[in-house]
Amino acid sequence: MNDRTADEAENRYTKKMGAALGTQFYALWKEVVWLHWNWGEFVELFGSKPTRIELLNEAAPTFFRVIQDALWELTVLHIARLTDTPKSRGRPNLTIRNLPDLVDDAAAKHAVAALIDTAVSKASFCRDWRNCHLAHRDLDLALNNRAAPLEFASRTRVKEALAAIAKVLNYLDGHYMDSETYFGGGPGIGNGVSLLHVLDAGLRAERGRAERLERGEFTEEDFPRDL
Numbered sequence: 001m002n003d004r005t006a007d008e009a010e011n012r013y014t015k016k017m018g019a020a021l022g023t024q025f026y027a028l029w030k031e032v033v034w035l036h037w038n039w040g041e042f043v044e045l046f047g048s049k050p051t052r053i054e055l056l057n058e059a060a061p062t063f064f065r066v067i068q069d070a071l072w073e074l075t076v077l078h079i080a081r082l083t084d085t086p087k088s089r090g091r092p093n094l095t096i097r098n099l100p101d102l103v104d105d106a107a108a109k110h111a112v113a114a115l116i117d118t119a120v121s122k123a124s125f126c127r128d129w130r131n132c133h134l135a136h137r138d139l140d141l142a143l144n145n146r147a148a149p150l151e152f153a154s155r156t157r158v159k160e161a162l163a164a165i166a167k168v169l170n171y172l173d174g175h176y177m178d179s180e181t182y183f184g185g186g187p188g189i190g191n192g193v194s195l196l197h198v199l200d201a202g203l204r205a206e207r208g209r210a211e212r213l214e215r216g217e218f219t220e221e222d223f224p225r226d227l
Contacts, residue, residue, distance in 0.1 A: 016176045021102035027094055035078045036183040042071040044192045047155050059199045073134055079161050080130040083123040096168050108175050115171055119164035125151035
């Protein structure tokens with residue numbers, strides 16, 4: 001989204017919702033879009049097919065383990081931030097929990113507050129992971145000193161938390177704009193699946209190269225070039 005399109009979108013929201021609500025709503029909307037895109041990449045690479053895991057492990061297992069952990073932690077941290085309290089150490093946060101105070105309509109305020117309560121509950125494991133393992137490292141947990149274990153986390157729980165956050169924004173989008181966003185979409189090109197196809201082609205070519213070298217049938221192009 002270019003700057004002009006972004007400004008136009010924000011102006012539409014502020015015109016319908018008012019400046020205070022529209023500005024924060026649009027900021028949250030952008031965060032949730034990126035959150036879903038990042039999670040979509042994680043699922044495509046590491047949560048769709050065993051054959052994809054096999055391909056990644058054949059190509060570069062150590063590197064892709066780093067990517068897997070990074071995308072997981074990025075998602076968990078992002079969900080935790082979006083469901084945080086309105087203030088931390090006296091400083092305001094961008095969080096869905098700000099929204100009810102910005103809604104004038106009493107019925108809408110009540111409805112969105114209930115949806116937020118659900119989202120906060122669904123995301124509780126993310127804040128536990130953030131507080132004890134990601135943003136901070138709980139000493140007792142790290143040393144296994146009979147600390148309470150981290151709250152159970154899984155792809156299913158992430159999916160449920162994302163859906164609950166999306167419902168908050170789509171409720172307000174529907175109430176004020178008579179529309180909603182399908183957050184599950186993402187870039188169609190240049191994504192993780194594009195990388196998988198390149199890796200697959202490269203590994204096929206590498207197997208052919210290895211066979212030629214074994215037979216003694218090779219050219220200069222069969223030797224790795226300096227990258």
